[in-house]
Amino acid sequence: MLKYRAIALLFALPSMVIGHARAADETSPDKTSANPEAMVIEAQHLEMFLDRKMRATGDAEMRQDDKAIFGDRIDYDTLNEELHVVGNTRVEQNGLVVLGPELRLKMDDREGEMKEPVFTFNRQPTTPEAPAVLDTAGLTAYSTVSRIPGASAAPSASTGFARGDAKRIVFEGPDKERLYKARYTTCEAGVDDWYLRASELELDHHTETGTATHASVEFKGVPILYTPWIDFPFNKQRKSGLLAPSFGTTTKSGVELSIPYYWNIAPDMDATIAPRYLSKRGTQLQGEFRYLGQDYSGEDSLELLPNDSQADRDRYYAKIVHNHAFGHGWSGNLHIERVSDDQYFSDMTTSIVSTSRVNLPQRGNIAYSDDVWSFSGLVERYQTLDDVSFPYQRLPQFTLAGEKEWDYLTGNLYGQWTKFDRSDHAPISQAMISAPGTSLVTGVTGSRSVLYPSISAPLARSYGYITPKLGVHYTSYKLDNAGFTLTDNDGNVTSSEFVNDSRSLPIFSLDSGLFFDRDFRVVKNTYTQTLEPRLFYVYVPYDDQSRLPVFDSGEADLSLSTLFSENKFTGNDRINDANQLSLAVTTRLIDSKTGLQRLAATIGQRFYFSDRRVGLPGAEEITSSTSDIVAAITARLRNHWNVDAGWQYNTDIERSVKSNIGARYNPEPGKVLNLSYRFTRDSLEQIDISSEWPLAPQWFGLARWNYSLREDRPIEGLAGVEYDAGCWQARAVMQRVSVATDEDPNYAFFFQLELGGMTSIGTSPLSLLKRSIPGYTNTSLIPDQTR
Secondary structure, three states, rough: OOOOEEEEEEEEEOEOOOOEEEOOOOOOOOOHHOOOEEEEEEOOOEEEEEEEEEEEEEEEEEEEEEEEEEEEEEEEOOOOOOEEEEEEEEEEEEEEEEEEEEEEEEOOOOOOEEEEEEEEEEEOOOOOOOOHHHOOOHHHHHOOOOOOOOEOOOOOOOOOOEEEEEEEEEEEOEEEEEEEEEEOOOOOOOOEEEEEEEEEEEEEEOOOEEEEEEEEEEEOEEEEEEEEEEEEEEEOOOOOOOOOEEEEEEEOOOEEEOOEEEEEEOEEEEEEEEEEEEOOOOOEEEEEEEEEEOOOEEEEEEEEEEEEEOOEEEEEEEEEEEEEEEEEOOOEEEEEEOOOOOOOHHHHOOOHHHOOOEEEEEEEEEEEEEOOEEEEEEEEEEEOOOOOOOOEEEEEEEEEEEEEOOOOOOEEEEEEEEEEEEEOOOOOOOOOOOOOOOEEEEOOOEEEEEEEEEEOOOOEEEEEEEEEEEEEEEEEEEEOOOOEEEEEEEOOOOEEOOOOEEEEEEEEEEEEEEEEEEEEHHHHHHHHEEEEEEEEEEOOOOOOOOOOOOOOOOOOOOOOHHHHHOOOEEEOOOOOEEEEEEEEEEEEEEEOOOEEEEEEEEEEEEOOOEEEEEOOOOOOEEOOOOOOEEEEEEEEEOOOEEEEEEEEEEEOOOOOEEEEEEEEEEEEOOOOEEEEEEEEEEOOEEEEEEEEEEEEOOOEEEEOOOOOOOOEEEEEEEEEEEEEEEEEEEEEEEEEEEOOOOOHHHHHHHEEEEOOEEEEOOOOOOHHHHHHHHOOHHHOOOOOOOO
């Protein structure tokens, strides 16, 4: 016998329509779709009392809008719109499911209560209505915050799942509930690793936030945090409040403790203020201010340590960055950094990227660009931290470039005027240079003008191309002084002073290449192999440039990119004399099914038809007829190995000059092994090994070892473990960094506990891990099927 259900009541206020019985397995149109305010009550049995009260029993169900209520019995007063549900009560709305024994609710304003509720909340995270730059400008951990010491939200793979229970829940409107003696967690059912307990908990679905009083966070049954008041977001929206305290230890500064406060000033503006206690130095104040407008953005930082107890002085670091788009092709930016002393980074940071910095920029720039022209104006100076590397200041520099295409010709124009000055702190002292038995004494300043017009005629076909180019490079100097002499070890002058002079050099080049390809099979796979030879000829006549100053020029390293450049020098102070031909051949293997490049290999060399006579001051003249051989190979193998290698070989001494090889094995997220070796003759030889790898279910090992074979000492080391319990993660990382300005290495320890979607406690090592272990994946982001 078929089981019948009754559509007990269907109405859109103020009208009322009595429905009809239908079979349970019979489909019918959704009557609520015609009127979103309509209410549908279904049950096994229906009783009506004087057209104002109704009782539905047996699998009773009521739906209206996005709300659904279930129970063994539903009593409904149509006059007062009061609902009473008894037995196996369940309420569903906006991803929230509340279970309990009994419910009383006023339907018009959704006010009522339920005793002994158990609730779950499951919703895909929404995109915060916040400027993207404020989520990506280096403070990702601040994008979701809470007003509790130790309650910054942690990045999580959570999709918005949460659950809990309470003694009583009170419904206070369409989007708000208040729970008493409540527990809240993002762990799955049956996993009670951590809870937020509160005497009172308010959930607001409109703002997607929760507010709790007399709240404590319990981890494994142990209270680890307490606050009289806390609010937290369901998803990743920005919110003012205290962030989790970070703590750790380093050999330079001792035990560290920081309690940041995040201030969500406006949708396009925020700030973070953090006192940082250093047991060996004192209390430091850190602050960061970020903003974003329709045409501009910026980030300002300040670190202040009054009266460092070890250095016995005030110490600070300041940074100002501003980018602005003025419209009509105009833009500008400002970048200023400054520290109180040369040892600031080595004493106060654990990042080798920071400790190796020796020049801090203080730069302002304005630029314009359109389809043909680009212009930039630059003012630039540096704070030098090693008392040796003092680059020239550009006060100012103006650059104009343009490119115009016609039917068969392309015209280019490059022009620049620069005023070079020296820092007041730069000593005019002797510095050894490459030429044996000589030394350089320099203090020359002045201006330089550069103009380089050229025209080319690119001819391209599917099988190849050829591009002849002709230009004239003009350079003129106007010096403030003549502060250059080159002397030998006996003090004898071997070169005259720099002079005001100019230089005009014609430059001719011819670039050409061909493309060949063929299809072939390897076992069951089909590939396309290409063969791409390239020839590049350059002619520049010789001009004596020994009496011209060197403001910003250096010799570029030979590589597959510089092999096809007109000038082997960077900057504009030296233009090489050239009568040379560069030759390279590239071959590729492309998977015919996927289009992926599985292999690419290139080898090249330059051939000289005359000796090179132009060089930097003190450099030896090179007379060999060929350059070093350079080669590179990139492989993306099917067994999850990626290999990149480069090689430079000197045919005169028959030895390798440079080489590097790197391999990465990455079969799936959470499994990565990086191996690399770098070698530069007479200066560098290093190995670098790093890995993230599962050690046991839910356990991951983290390691990196960067070692200098030439100096026989480690440069940077890292070891740690990461545990992923699904709804929480823990990381412990030890780092060792060799500091360039100090012989003693700096050790740092990081520990972080993430309680998914709620809080992060400790000092986050995530940015360190991403930099140190290429391919690292946060365990909370590893897909479940991989995990």
